[in-house]
Amino acid sequence: MHHCWLNGTITDVPSARFHFNDLGVLRGYGLFDYFQTYNGRPFQWDWYWERFERSARILRIPCPLTKDQTRQVVEELFALQGGQDCAFRFLLTGGFTDDSISMHTPNLIIVTEDLHHDKPGEHENGIKVMTYNYVRDMPMLKSIDYKHLLILRQDFERKGVSDVLFHKDGYISELSRSNVFIFKNGRLITPMDDILEGITRKTVLQLAQPDFSIEVRPVTLQETLNAEEVFTTSTTKRVLPITGIDKYVIGNGKIGPQTKILLDRINELVKNW
Amino acid sequence: MHHCWLNGTITDVPSARFHFNDLGVLRGYGLFDYFQTYNGRPFQWDWYWERFERSARILRIPCPLTKDQTRQVVEELFALQGGQDCAFRFLLTGGFTDDSISMHTPNLIIVTEDLHHDKPGEHENGIKVMTYNYVRDMPMLKSIDYKHLLILRQDFERKGVSDVLFHKDGYISELSRSNVFIFKNGRLITPMDDILEGITRKTVLQLAQPDFSIEVRPVTLQETLNAEEVFTTSTTKRVLPITGIDKYVIGNGKIGPQTKILLDRINELVKNW
Structure with a gap:
C-alpha cells in the first residue's frame, strides 16, 4: 500500500x-x-x-x-x-x-x-522508437504537458515501438520522457537545446567524462540515424539502447560496446548508492 | 449550490x-x-x-x-x-x-x-491586452493547456491589462480564451489559422454577414494595431471591444460604432434565445 x-x-x-x-x-x-x-x-x-x-x-x-x-x-x-x-x-x-x-x-x-522494473531483454536488445516532428512546449521544465505522447502512444503497439523521438527542423531533442545520446566516431554526443535536462543525463555525462570525448551540441536526425550507437537516459531506464528508429536499425540491433560501458557504470553507481 | x-x-x-x-x-x-x-x-x-x-x-x-x-x-x-x-x-x-x-x-x-457577469463599463470602454509571442499547441481543439496564460496573468494587474493577444511571425491568432476581429476600411476581418474556432466567433460571423464585408484570412499584428476597431468574442464576453494593445490605443479608446452594431445584435440574439 x-x-x-x-x-x-x-x-x-x-x-x-x-x-x-x-x-x-x-x-x-x-x-x-x-x-x-x-x-x-x-x-x-x-x-x-x-x-x-x-x-x-x-x-x-x-x-x-x-x-x-x-x-x-x-x-x-x-x-x-x-x-x-x-x-x-x-x-x-x-x-x-x-x-x-x-x-x-x-x-x-x-x-x-512501485519501483520501475526493467522489461526482460530490454537493455540487451534495446528499444525501437518512432520519430515525431515536435518540440515540447517549455521543454526546460517538467510540466505535466504530455498530450502528444498520450495521443501517439495509442499507436505504439501497432507500430512496434515503445517511445517517440522528437525532432524539428532536422534536429532531434529528446524522447517523450527521456534524453538521447549518440556515439559517432567514438565521441559521445547529446543535444543541448529544447530538452529537459535529465538527472540521469547529467549523471551519465559525469560517468562518461573520464574516458569519452563529449559533445553537447545540436544533433541532427540524420546523424542520429547514422550513429554507431544511440541510447536514452531516464530515472527508470538508466542507460537504455535505442536499436531502431522508424524503419532504420541502429548499429547491429543490440546494445553497443560503448553504451554497455555506460550502462555498467550507472548500474554500479546505483547498486552502491 | x-x-x-x-x-x-x-x-x-x-x-x-x-x-x-x-x-x-x-x-x-x-x-x-x-x-x-x-x-x-x-x-x-x-x-x-x-x-x-x-x-x-x-x-x-x-x-x-x-x-x-x-x-x-x-x-x-x-x-x-x-x-x-x-x-x-x-x-x-x-x-x-x-x-x-x-x-x-x-x-x-x-x-x-455561475453565469459570468460583465464587469461594469467593460463593453463601453473595452479592455486592454498585452501581446505575447506564442501559438497555442494544437489550437484547433479545446485542450486544458493554459499554462502560458496562468503564468502571464500573474502580471496582468501590474501591466494594467486583462488578457493577452497571441502573435507569431508577425501574425495574430487569438486571445487566451477568445477570438479576435478587426475592422479595417469598414471590412470585418478575423484570423483563419492557429485558432480555436469559437462558437461566438461563428455566431458573430453569421450576424455580420448581411451588412459587412467579411475576410477570414491571416491578420498581421501591424494591421491590428492600426485597425479602426478591434474586438474579441467568447461565450462569456460575447462581443467585447479591445481598446488598448500594449502601449497603443485602438480607435478612440471606446467601443467603435461597427463593433457596437455587432454587440447589439448578439445581445438581442441571446435575449430572445
Whole structure:
C-alpha cells in the first residue's frame, strides 16, 4: 500500500482527498518530478530538488515546502514502505480554484510508487522508437504537458515501438520522457537545446567524462540515424539502447560496446548508492 | 449550490469524488468545453457539442456519452438549478490510471457554474491586452493547456491589462480564451489559422454577414494595431471591444460604432434565445 502527503496530511493513496476543481485538471497548470531510492536513499536528491524548484519557479507556482521540509516528508513516507526501495512522485499544481482560473493555494502531492522494473531483454536488445516532428512546449521544465505522447502512444503497439523521438527542423531533442545520446566516431554526443535536462543525463555525462570525448551540441536526425550507437537516459531506464528508429536499425540491433560501458557504470553507481 | 455529473453519478460539487491519479492532473491529458443557457436553453447546443466531440476525437479520448445522453444530463443538472440560467462546463480527461500513463476509462465531468457577469463599463470602454509571442499547441481543439496564460496573468494587474493577444511571425491568432476581429476600411476581418474556432466567433460571423464585408484570412499584428476597431468574442464576453494593445490605443479608446452594431445584435440574439 502506497502513501501520499497532500497539503500536510499523510494518508494511504486511495484515501487522499482531491477535487477536479484544481488548476492542474482545469488548466493543465502543474509540474512534477520523479526519482527512485536505492538502498533506502533518494538517488541524486540535491539535483532532483533543484530541478523541481526550478520548474516551479518558471511556472510561477509557489512551492509550499522548503527542501528540508520536503526531505522530511520523503523520509516519513519511505518509513511507511517498510524499508523497501520505491519511487517518489512530486506533483505541484496551481491548486483548487473558485472561478476556474485564479490561483490561491497550490496543491502539493508527494506520493510513493512501485519501483520501475526493467522489461526482460530490454537493455540487451534495446528499444525501437518512432520519430515525431515536435518540440515540447517549455521543454526546460517538467510540466505535466504530455498530450502528444498520450495521443501517439495509442499507436505504439501497432507500430512496434515503445517511445517517440522528437525532432524539428532536422534536429532531434529528446524522447517523450527521456534524453538521447549518440556515439559517432567514438565521441559521445547529446543535444543541448529544447530538452529537459535529465538527472540521469547529467549523471551519465559525469560517468562518461573520464574516458569519452563529449559533445553537447545540436544533433541532427540524420546523424542520429547514422550513429554507431544511440541510447536514452531516464530515472527508470538508466542507460537504455535505442536499436531502431522508424524503419532504420541502429548499429547491429543490440546494445553497443560503448553504451554497455555506460550502462555498467550507472548500474554500479546505483547498486552502491 | 452547483451540481455535477461525474461518470454517471450526480452530486453537489463539493461531494464529487475525484482523485489526483487522473491523466488530466498527471499528464495534462484532457479537454473541455463551456457554454451558457439563456432563457433555460443551452446557447448553440449543436455547435458546442460538435466542437466537444471534435476535441475528444483529436485528443483520442473516447467520450462515454452520446449527444442525446449528454443533453439529458444537462437537463437534469439544469433542473437542479431551480430554473436559473447558468453556465455548463464539460471536462473530459484520460481518466484514472494505475501506472501514471495508461488510459483505461476516461473521466467525464459535467458541472454547472455561475453565469459570468460583465464587469461594469467593460463593453463601453473595452479592455486592454498585452501581446505575447506564442501559438497555442494544437489550437484547433479545446485542450486544458493554459499554462502560458496562468503564468502571464500573474502580471496582468501590474501591466494594467486583462488578457493577452497571441502573435507569431508577425501574425495574430487569438486571445487566451477568445477570438479576435478587426475592422479595417469598414471590412470585418478575423484570423483563419492557429485558432480555436469559437462558437461566438461563428455566431458573430453569421450576424455580420448581411451588412459587412467579411475576410477570414491571416491578420498581421501591424494591421491590428492600426485597425479602426478591434474586438474579441467568447461565450462569456460575447462581443467585447479591445481598446488598448500594449502601449497603443485602438480607435478612440471606446467601443467603435461597427463593433457596437455587432454587440447589439448578439445581445438581442441571446435575449430572445
